[in-house]
Amino acid sequence: MPRAFRFRLLLRYLLASPCISNRFGKLRGIIFGEFCPAVDTCYAGMSIVQTRYFGQMEYTEDAVIRTPLGLPGFESETGFLLIQLPGQYPLVYLQSLQSPDLCFPALPVRVADADYQLEVNDEDSGVLGVSTRPGIGSDVLCLALLAAEETGTATANLKAPLVVRIGTRIGVQCLNSAGDYLCRHPLEEGVPA
Amino acid sequence: MMIMRRREGEKILIGDDIVIHIAQIGRNRVRIGIEAPRDLVVVAEEVRRVAEVNNAAACTGPEAVKGLVERLQAAGFREPAAEHEGAPASLLI
Numbered sequence: 001m002p003r004a005f006r007f008r009l010l011l012r013y014l015l016a017s018p019c020i021s022n023r024f025g026k027l028r029g030i031i032f033g034e035f036c037p038a039v040d041t042c043y044a045g046m047s048i049v050q051t052r053y054f055g056q057m058e059y060t061e062d063a064v065i066r067t068p069l070g071l072p073g074f075e076s077e078t079g080f081l082l083i084q085l086p087g088q089y090p091l092v093y094l095q096s097l098q099s100p101d102l103c104f105p106a107l108p109v110r111v112a113d114a115d116y117q118l119e120v121n122d123e124d125s126g127v128l129g130v131s132t133r134p135g136i137g138s139d140v141l142c143l144a145l146l147a148a149e150e151t152g153t154a155t156a157n158l159k160a161p162l163v164v165r166i167g168t169r170i171g172v173q174c175l176n177s178a179g180d181y182l183c184r185h186p187l188e189e190g191v192p193a
Numbered sequence: 194m195m196i197m198r199r200r201e202g203e204k205i206l207i208g209d210d211i212v213i214h215i216a217q218i219g220r221n222r223v224r225i226g227i228e229a230p231r232d233l234v235v236v237a238e239e240v241r242r243v244a245e246v247n248n249a250a251a252c253t254g255p256e257a258v259k260g261l262v263e264r265l266q267a268a269g270f271r272e273p274a275a276e277h278e279g280a281p282a283s284l285l286i
Contacts, residue, residue, distance in 0.1 A: 105257075
């Protein structure tokens with residue numbers, strides 16, 4: 001995939017940002033379909049969440065990703081904020097709204113694998129309200145959670161990405177049935193160095 | 194491992210209170226109903242594996258992925274020009 005195209009896919013979700021601020025200044029959160037210009041012009045009705053790494057943050061309801069099924073191992077976590085820090089692009093963080101201590105680092109799947117294909121099963125596609133082969137970047141946002149290995153390297157979970165429908169912001173961690181992807185995909189190979 | 198042949202609609206009993214019901218046999222997958230005591234965790238194997246990886250991800254902080262971000266940025270993943278405050282998203286996509 002040509003690099004320009006890959007950037008377009010990323011831009012689609014990285015550009016539209018909701019109002020999220022914290023006491024250290026501005027952080028950017030990500031929202032789909034709507035655009036909120038600046039933190040200063042945010043509406044009333046903001047909520048506050050204690051984050052694991054970024055202190056207290058304010059957010060509006062339209063920045064929340066709802067995960068009605070939770071995540072495997074974290075079944076009671078039904079709300080996350082997607083946070084992007086200045087200077088850490090393309091990394092994003094998924095901060096739980098229920099547990100301040102729970103924050104996952106993640107990457108858009110096509111950063112780890114530019115040709116990534118996604119196919120979800122009937123149950124997941126029903127919850128998401130998309131087809132079983134939703135378009136990454138057009139229908140859904142597809143994020144791979146990152147895990148640090150004992151060797152000091154990071155791996156990405158390409159087998160079970162968090163799939164978030166753009167627009168409704170409903171998210172499900174789906175088992176991808178397309179291709180032989182790994183739960184612990186080594187990033188050294190997938191990333192052009 | 195014990196192997197049994199079952200048809201659609203038949204059942205397997207494990208102990209006194211676990212029933213495996215072969216609900217439907219498709220071309221390349223089967224639907225299985227499981228009756229088990231509530232305190233017994235029943236989960237697909239790959240879901241358990243994903244849970245383990247999720248646990249590892251929950252223990253991964255910014256420090257652990259710092260090198261990775263630097264490598265990605267060196268490889269050309271730069272912040273899009275979207276950082277202009279107030280620019281409508283549609284102009285930039």
